Amino acid sequence: MTVNVEASLTQHDAVVTGLRDFLDALASAAPDERSSQRLLHDLAQWTEDLRQDAVEESHRHYGRSPTLATAGQATTPWYVVDEAAPPERLAGRASFSNFFLGGRGAAHGGTIPLLFDELFGWLANSEGMPPSRTAYLTTNYRSVVRVGRPMTFTAWTDRVEGRKRFLRAELRDGDTVCAESEALFVTLRAGQP
Numbered sequence: 505m506t507v508n509v510e511a512s513l514t515q516h517d518a519v520v521t522g523l524r525d526f527l528d529a530l531a532s533a534a535p536d537e538r539s540s541q542r543l544l545h546d547l548a549q550w551t552e553d554l555r556q557d558a559v560e561e562s563h564r565h566y567g568r569s570p571t572l573a574t575a576g577q578a579t580t581p582w583y584v585v586d587e588a589a590p591p592e593r594l595a596g597r598a599s600f601s602n603f604f605l606g607g608r609g610a611a612h613g614g615t616i617p618l619l620f621d622e623l624f625g626w627l628a629n630s631e632g633m634p635p636s637r638t639a640y641l642t643t644n645y646r647s648v649v650r651v652g653r654p655m656t657f658t659a660w661t662d663r664v665e666g667r668k669r670f671l672r673a674e675l676r677d678g679d680t681v682c683a684e685s686e687a688l689f690v691t692l693r694a695g696q697p
């Protein structure tokens with residue numbers, strides 16, 4: 505079952521997709537002074553306009569789009585869930601654009617746990633489950649994650665002990681395991697933010 509479908513984008517989803525493309529293009533380019541000035545001008549104008557439209561968290565669109573890859577966040581590495589059996593298992597595809605470059609063609613190390621935290625969030629907070637948060641998350645970097653490469657991932661629940669959910673995940677480039685992660689998610693008690 506494919507969970508995140510980008511086929512029928514709402515206008516807001518299209519804006520987030522456009523922002524993701526923009527960040528990739530910006531990170532890949534070396535704009536000259538004239539282009540930089542034009543960009544600065546346009547960005548300043550949009551920043552001012554959007555500040556006028558600021559709303560409370562519960563009314564925002566950004567990062568709350570179940571129909572869009574990465575639930576509509578532009579600064580999370582792109583991923584799509586192809587097989588969803590939460591809370592047991594998820595599998596899918598991911599890709600790190602130039603926006604996530606660390607150096608020498610490899611993704612920045614901090615962006616890989618960001619992807620894992622997202623996947624664990626899906627597993628631990630799937631429909632009908634009480635909300636939980638990451639207590640810890642460790643990542644082992646086995647082999648570089650190259651930007652622009654099509655990657656695959658699997659994430660699964662290892663065991664559950666009361667309020668504690670122990671989760672594991674793997675990110676692969678073909679047959680090569682590039683990174684592995686283990687995390688503990690703890691179910692929130694009433695009143696915890």
Ligand SMILES: CCCCCCCCCCCCCCCC(=O)SCCNC(=O)CCNC(=O)[C@H](O)C(C)(C)COP(=O)(O)OP(=O)(O)OC[C@H]1O[C@@H](n2cnc3c(N)ncnc32)[C@H](O)[C@@H]1OP(=O)(O)O
Pocket residue numbers: 567568569570575621622623624625626629636637638639640666667668688690691692693696
């Ligand atoms: C509309 C869109 C749809 C999209 C579709 C949904 C997709 C969805 C995607 C979401 C993607 C984002 C998901 C990201 C999720 C976060 O990233 S959340 C943000 C990062 N995490 C945080 O900010 C958490 C900060 N910490 C805390 O709030 C608290 O420490 C915690 C984690 C809630 C635990 O506090 P607590 O409830 O007071 O825990 P406490 O009672 O002391 O301990 C409970 C047990 O856990 C153990 N424990 C607690 N902490 C630890 C630790 N660090 N290490 C080891 N053991 C620990 C304790 O030892 C205890 O064990 P037992 O004695 O029961 O055996």
